[in-house]
Amino acid sequence: MKFFIDTANIAQIKEAASYGLLDGVTTNPSLVAKEGMDFRKLLEEILKIVDGPVSAEVVATDYNGIMKEAIDLAKIHKNIVVKIPLIKDGIRAVKDLFEEDIKTNVTLCFSAPQALLAAKAGATYISPFVGRIDDISHNGMELIKQIVQIYKNYNYKTQVLVASIRHPLHLVDAAMIGADVATMPFDVIEKLFKHPLTDIGLEKFLSDWKKLNQK
Numbered sequence: 001m002k003f004f005i006d007t008a009n010i011a012q013i014k015e016a017a018s019y020g021l022l023d024g025v026t027t028n029p030s031l032v033a034k035e036g037m038d039f040r041k042l043l044e045e046i047l048k049i050v051d052g053p054v055s056a057e058v059v060a061t062d063y064n065g066i067m068k069e070a071i072d073l074a075k076i077h078k079n080i081v082v083k084i085p086l087i088k089d090g091i092r093a094v095k096d097l098f099e100e101d102i103k104t105n106v107t108l109c110f111s112a113p114q115a116l117l118a119a120k121a122g123a124t125y126i127s128p129f130v131g132r133i134d135d136i137s138h139n140g141m142e143l144i145k146q147i148v149q150i151y152k153n154y155n156y157k158t159q160v161l162v163a164s165i166r167h168p169l170h171l172v173d174a175a176m177i178g179a180d181v182a183t184m185p186f187d188v189i190e191k192l193f194k195h196p197l198t199d200i201g202l203e204k205f206l207s208d209w210k211k212l213n214q215k
Contacts, residue, residue, distance in 0.1 A: 001179065001181065001182060003181075004161070004184070005184060006031070006165075009031075009035060010045055010049070013050065015186070019189075025053075025055065053081045053105075054077070055083045055107075057084070057085075058073070066084060066090060067096065074097075074102045084097075094118065105124060105125040108129065115147040115151075120156075124158065125181065126158050127162075128143050130164050141170070141173045141174070144173070147160050148179060161182075162182045170182075171184065171192065
């Protein structure tokens with residue numbers, strides 16, 4: 001499974017990359033707005049840190065606007081993946097961008113039929129939002145199961161990128177199901193290292209070592 005970080009914060013990306021675990025980055029307009037930097041300059045900084053896919057989202061919602069933004073973003077670097085919302089004009093654009101060899105990440109996916117549309121259009125990634133589905137009392141991971149099975153049935157090449165991950169159990173479930181990618185905020189990546197028995201065990205080892213050296 002590939003690990004992406006879901007942020008536009010340079011410090012967080014640098015720290016996550018320092019662990020040697022980071023395969024890519026996903027951003028969105030909300031995350032970019034938090035940083036208060038020029039969008040293109042911010043992307044260029046991220047691309048210096050991570051040698052992997054970096055998702056950059058269009059803000060246009062009409063076909064011509066999406067195509068213009070997507071082509072401009074793709075020119076920045078070969079690792080740019082253009083993030084496009086799962087709307088009619090978005091899917092139409094994904095199809096045409098596929099024919100131009102421009103990688104796409106179809107975002108705001110909340111159903112299996114939507115994921116099927118994205119795959120048929122030639123999306124590089126589909127981003128189902130599991131946390132937001134859980135928020136409305138539905139099972140986000142059930143959607144991941146459906147998408148993984150459907151793509152397997154028909155040998156679609158679109159990768160399942162699990163988004164809106166809220167805690168480590170989301171990651172474990174996604175990995176057990178066989179999703180290709182998990183994108184996580186920095187605080188969730190930090191939680192992956194944590195287990196109370198690790199802390200207790202380390203404390204005991206260090207305490208025993210201290211006792212030994214006091215003799």
